[in-house]
Amino acid sequence: MGKWENGMAADQIAGARWQKARASDAKNDCIEVARLSENEYAVRNSRFPDGPALIYTKDEFDAFIDGVGKGEFSNMAV
Template identity: 35%
Template sequence: MTTKNRRTLTAPELKGVDWKTSSYSGGSESQCVEIADATRSHSGIAIRDSKNPAGPALLFGHEAFAGFITGMNEGRFSRT
């Protein structure tokens, strides 16, 4: 993910955010994500791979994230 100035954003740069594990993530699942409200530091919602907490983070604006969740709930994205 890149920020507005086009540099890569990593999860550790989102200091002070409280990462929450997805309710669909299980102890032995291979596809686990975490989400954080990064409104104060980066004006958006952040998502990272729970297996790689020091890796890249996706940062969505609030409207884009709401659209993403709506699309997921409507089955617009493949689960494969």
């Protein structure tokens, strides 16, 4: 990983361009994702934009997106 660490304050990630799903409601109940580099992504809670961010490699992020696309986490949306 690069200069970012898991759990660091999201507002300390200079230049991050956060993207939120259009499905987010008026209370900002969503997560936001930012691509930090060619091989790193950050995820934060949109209700706490200055709070901690989790950092993932491209392979980790791709595996998660693949699982979402295949419905592997659908049981959690109850």
